[in-house]
Amino acid sequence: MSLESVKAHFKQWGREQDVMEFDSSSATVELAAETIGVIPARIAKTLSFRGEEEKAILVVAAGDAKIDNKKFRQTFGIKARMLSAEEVLEQTGHAVGGVCPFGLKNDLDVYLDVSMKRFETLFPACGSANSAIELTGDEIFEYSLAKEWVDVCKDWEGAELPEKVAVRS
DSSP: OHHHHHHHHHHTTTOGGGOEEOSSOOOSHHHHHHHHTSOGGGEEEEEEEEOGGGOEEEEEEETTOEEOHHHHHHHHSSOOOBOOHHHHHHHHSOOTTSOOSSSOSSOOEEEEEGGGGGOSOBEEOOSSTTEEOOBOHHHHHHHHTOOEEEOOEESOTTOOOOSOOOOOO
16 A cells, blocks of 8 residues: 555656566665665665654655764754654554655655765655665655755765665676
């Protein structure tokens, strides 16, 4: 159901056919990078946090970025507390491993972390543990109906990025 809701979401931009489905798992940053043949940093991961009034906050960040608790608190005014797998499914309609900011079950606030701005394109999941789509940062912003770009991550600045990645055959 989740993959279908994402494809239905992309239909409004005529992009539903661009959703890629894989024979292998893309449920983690590492698996997705290996499956697609890109560096892990180019996987756009969606992190789910407990917001105010039981409404989740979604932060989409580069695959090599980690939440900086101090920056998160300064930006959102609350402590960064991730949702449980059950809460993620309840709030987003997507199971862990396929969480994305598209085709959501509920109207949630989506924010994009600046860690993704290093890349021309990134690969967010599409609602299942074996799907993705290649999008620019601007497209992710538009298609996710994001509120704004934020700076709430660490450990990605100055990271060495290889030119190419060996694709598994």
